[in-house]
Each structure stands twice: as structure tokens, then as C-alpha cells.
Amino acid sequence: MTVIDTSPELDLSPPANLRDLGGIAVDGGTVRPGFAIRADDLSLTDPASAQQLVAEGLTTIIDLRSGDEVAVTGRGPFGSLPVTYHHVPLLTSIGHATQAVAGGSMTIDQSQFESLYIRLVEGSAAHIVTALGVLAYSPGTVAFHCAAGQDRTGVLAASLLLALGADPEAIVADYVATGRNSAAVMARTRQVVGPLIARYGLDLDEAAQQAARAEFSPAPMRGMLAHLTESYADPLQPLREAGLTDGLVQRLRERAAG
Template identity: 60%
Template sequence: MTTTAFDAPATTIPAPALTLSAPVNLRDLGGIPVAQGVIRPGFAIRADDLSTVTEEVADALVGDGLRTVIDLRSADEVALTGRGPLGARTTVNYHHVPFLTTVADGAEEIDLAQPNFAGMYRRMFAGAAPQIVTALAIIAHAPGAIAFHCAAGQDRTGVLAASLLLALGADDAEIVADYARTGDNSAAIHERLAPTMQPLMAKFGFDLDAAARAAMATGFSPAPMQGLLAWLGEQAEDRLALLRAAGLSDALIARLRERAGTA
């Protein structure tokens, strides 16, 4: 692994010496069945933190067609690690679309056990609906492959992945199955993000190791995504209603389906 350091962050957290590594929760959404077929490979990729990938991973992603990165992390997270090696690839466009103002947004209401994250997902979906629509518009119109990520590639990334799959007409089972695949990577995710996220979480009074222990004690559950989807159905017959109110149009949905190769 390669160790490097980026520009000093605009935060009170000292800049860590970053150990660059390969993502452990990256996957292409290609092959998932949706309303009018299956998503084509190379359309959309979901991932854990792409700011700390190695030079070799950055080259491989660009070589495979990556042209756009949507960063869902907070400003504090971005200040710590910057864009990393992908930031030096001039063919890759970068969009910062934070779903949370800080990683502590609403954290006082969060049970550290992952099976109980449904409430957090509901609040995120409702509070970040304009950002979700912005991210979907980027996915719809950006050239080449699009990757979107947060830190773990689980919660913020999971909400955006679910929103995209809903817009493409995937059924609940497929959305939940995609979310649940993160469970196999939980231990590796914690090991990879702990060096940067532990001091940032501590700044806000939260212990990342305690969260990891709680998650491992309960095991990874599909319940949070199932809860989000059920709640959306309770809000309106059209589960995209909150996003439509925030600007999601039929034309944008049609463009997404065209880009996904399903129109």
C-alpha cells in the first residue's frame, strides 16, 4: 500500500497520513433487472470512499470508462482526504453533492446497531431529496461510467442507489438484494475507513469502533432498506413522490432509463 498526504483540511481535525487502498464495497449496478430490461454494465457504479484509492485502482477505473464521480460525503470528510488520485485524472469530472451537512447530522437519534438504521434513511431521503434529484440528473446526463460514493458505500450511497433503482423501475426485492450485498464487506469497510473516519467521528462525540462492534454483534440486516421502501409506499402511491416534489421529472426518468440501456 502507498502512504501519502493531501492538502491540509479546512477542519480542526489534523490531516491524517492516508494509506491508499483498493475499495472493498464497490460494485457495478449492471445486470440488475428493472422495468424495461436490465441495467447495462458500465453505467453506474456504487462504492465506498474513492478519495483514498491507489494510483493503480484509479488507473483501472479510468481505463474501464469512469468519467464522473459523485461524492456524497460531507464537507468535513472531503476536507480530510480531498479527491485523492482520481482528482489528478483530467478525464474524470467531479461533483460534490453532500447528503449530510456533517457526519453528525441527526446522529443523536441514531441507534448504532445497523438493523435500526431505517429511521436515519427516512430522514435522509426526505431531507436530501433535492440532492438526490441533483445526483440523478448528473447520472442521467454525464458521459461514460458514473461512480457515486460516500465513506462506507452503505448508507448515503445505499439511499442514492435505491433512488436510482426506483426511478429505473426495479422491484423491492432487487433493491434490497443490492443493499444487502454490503453486509459481506462490513468488516473490511470498517478496517479501511477507520483511519480517517475515527478522528472525525470523535470530533462529534461518536466512537466508530463502538459502532462497528454494535454492527458485528447484530449482523447486517436488510431491514433498514425494507423500512425505507415501506415508508415511501406509506407516503404516497407513487414512491417517487418526494423526489418529484424536489424536481424529478418524467423526462429525467426517461433519460435515466435511456442511459441505463433499458429504454
């Protein structure tokens, strides 16, 4: 697939849901700042913000979006900066996935995303392991993102933190930190996500209004983690069956510890 620079019709802005995983408690200590950052759509980043991230040590981007999303935006300003790019899609279509979560409804309810997260960690385990390999062996800071930096990004962040030995509640706390950014994220990404999910009869405007009325729920991530704990002797088993080795886990822990 050809990866283009951002379409000139798109509005570019600083990421609204970017945060460093540094400081999260894991086995043996805490994640060091500058190891990994999670974000909403980095292809929509304005040039000044992109250059600042590179100046601060960003060397690598893992793009978890589907091919139809990437076809709209490309890499954005990062396409002309010294950043290694990996496209590791966790979904084949954002529209199909959101339609499955919504069921017969015309709107999307974040609190009901548990089944999507379980499907991602089990069905896209090989892609998650690929992303973990990039995190383990890339120099400098690695950023990973989807559209909102919530669902696909949240599942990869949870997988990484599980491999590092984080407590489930620390993983949930990292996940729910997205809640305070939800309105800004929707405003920023609607120009790409809105038209794509509208093809499937879903309304992003109604979803935004619903999100504004409701508290961001920890239930989907807590439910996914409970499922992994209850269904497998090792919650990392789906990833281990897809190629996650003890050596890769050790390398991640060394990188995260600095």
C-alpha cells in the same frame, strides 16, 4: 470549498465495497454493466486502482460525503485523473447524523438506520435529484460514493433503482450486499470517519465489533421503501416535488439500458 488532493498521512487502498449496478432487474430489462457503480470512499483509493477504474470507463464521480469529510481527504488520486467531480453532500455533518441515529447510545446500530434513510430521501431530495441528473447526462461510467458506501450511497442507489422501475426486493438485495464487506470497509475508512464521529462521543471501534457480531440487516432499506409506498401515491413523489421530471426518468432509463 477548496478540494485538495488526499493528505499524505492517509493510507490508500482499493475500494472495499465497490460494485457495478449492472444486471439488476428493472422495468424493461436489466441495468447494463458500466452505467453506474457504487462504492465506499473513492478518495482513499490507491493510484493504481484509480487508474484502472478510469481505464475501464469511469468518467464521473459523485461524492455524497459531507464537507467535513471532504476537507480531510479531498479527491484523492482521482484529482489528477481525467474524471469529472461533483460534490453533492446528502448530509451537512456525519457526526450529527450518526449521533441522531445512536440516540443516547455510545455506539451505532446499523439495523436502526431506517429513520436516517427516510430523512435523507425526504430532506435531501433536491440533492438526490441533482445526482440523478448527473447519472442521466454524463458519458461513460458514473461512480457515486460516501464513506462506507452503505447509507447515503444506499439511498441514492435505491432512488435510482426506483426511477428505473426495480422491484423493492431487488433494491433491498443490492443494499444488503454491503454486509459482506462491512469489516473491510470499517478498517479502510476508520482513519477518516473515526475521528469525526468521536467528536460526538461515538465509538467506531465498538460499532465495528457490534457489526461483526450481528448480521447485516435489510430492515432499514426495507422500512424506507415501505414508508415511501405507504405515505405517497407514488414512492418517487418526494423526488418529483424536488424536480424529478418524467423526462429525467426517461433519460435515466435510456442510459441504463444503453
